[in-house]
Amino acid sequence: MNWETYIHSDPDILVGKPVIKGTRLSVEFILGLLSAGWTEQQIFENYPTLNQNSLRAVFAFTTGAK
Numbered sequence: 001m002n003w004e005t006y007i008h009s010d011p012d013i014l015v016g017k018p019v020i021k022g023t024r025l026s027v028e029f030i031l032g033l034l035s036a037g038w039t040e041q042q043i044f045e046n047y048p049t050l051n052q053n054s055l056r057a058v059f060a061f062t063t064g065a066k
Contacts, residue, residue: 001065006057018061020054023047030058 007027009018017026025047033043044050059065 001053001056001060003057003060003065006054007061020050020057023049025050027058027061030055031062 006021007018008021009016013019014024014026017028019026020030030043030050040052040055043055
């Protein structure tokens with residue numbers, strides 16, 4: 001999983017926080033939802049622009065995997 005395909009940082013979007021491309025959803029926000037007990041299904045229902053690959057990219061980004 002190459003997270004760079006799905007995640008980027010732009011100083012003009014959320015002060016440069018890493019976000020999922022095409023959204024204003026930060027990696028930090030998605031991890032916060034998961035830590036609050038949200039399931040993947042709840043995330044996809046509430047944020048339909050996300051998919052399995054974008055969520056996997058969040059995990060890859062946080063672990064430093066390429």
